[in-house]
Amino acid sequence: MDAGVKISGDEEEFPLLETRHIAELDRIVLSHAHLDHSGYLPYLYKQGCDAPAIMTKPTRDLIQVLLADYIRINQAASPYDEKDVVHLLKKTQMMEYENPLDGVQMYNAGHILGAAVTELETGGKKILYSGDINDRETRLLNAVKTGYTADAMIIESTYGDPLDRHPSLKDAANQLIQLIQATLERGGKVVIPTFAIGRGQEILFLLENYMRSGLLQDTPIYLDGMIGKVLRIYRHNALFLKKEVQHRILSSEDDPFKSSHYRVPQTKDRSDVLQQEKAIILATSGMLNGGPILHYLKHLGPDERNTLIFTGYQGAGTRGRQLLEGARELQLDDALVPINMQVTEAKFSGHADFQGLTTFAKSVRGLKDIFIVHGEKAKSESLGNALGKIHKSARIHVPALGEEIRL
């Protein structure tokens, strides 16, 4: 289930998979497209794996874009190349939500387009794998499905600490709009780093909505990096979006994907964007590891009228985390750039918070083993403690890297 790359700080990390294990795989399940889950999959095929890879259609569409981009950025440092991606795509088996196939069943996870909670029956046991989940309905997606029965559960713990509590979507939206208004009023530009898939699309819809209803002044919204391409994939997979979004797409004059406010930069040096009197810029990458966002920071960072708004998790050791922790200059290429712009965070998240994770876990019956993964160690342990109190007879594991456990 999943094989990603860990992109944070300078060094990428890969799963500790041994070649003998790779050769033995008979099925691969991919929960969703984010690179921390999908980024290593082509390597398995390079190592001689020929197993089917099970995923939803949007996940298949999205990894096609993401993996190509990963190879392009990493060049020779990439552990695989295009032909391994082609091999993976050839072996892809597409699943619909709630439609079982060979002992695998997937359910809406609410996290990004096509993200799945996976139920797997194997060796007479049922294993539930949460993948990344969001327990709140967003502008585009329904909340994660709850209510399962399983012998073992593997659950994420990104926000596994009891202190991790997300504000309501409404409060987060109001806060974001206020920040943007204030910036535009003092003649500044708004820069929003986004991941290619996830919050970016949600925020775009939020902005479009507020401008449509007149609550936010008409301002060009620039989409830079892969976010535009991904937006098209969202639209093509409307069946995986909320019903009301599907209706808006069908009644074409209300299609939220075709707003007149959306723009794409026309020049390589983005001078057309930078020359705008006002602009809201959404650009990748989300943690400032690379991508066009760095170009904007170089030009807009020194001006205190501008605002940088983070909208997602900033991994330890990333430029994004540095800025949030108070750094006021950034090394960009060979220049040390002063960051005088306002740096802040809008609290949107594609992940459930502590309350959401425990509510999801509570809805699962029959658990004998719970594995806590996908979180900083202290958060995984906190969540483990909480789940131990809910599922009193279950064994709680916070596995170490490379640890093997037999069910």
Ligand SMILES: [Zn+2]
């Ligand atoms: Zn994810």
Ligand SMILES: [Zn+2]
């Ligand atoms: Zn993840």
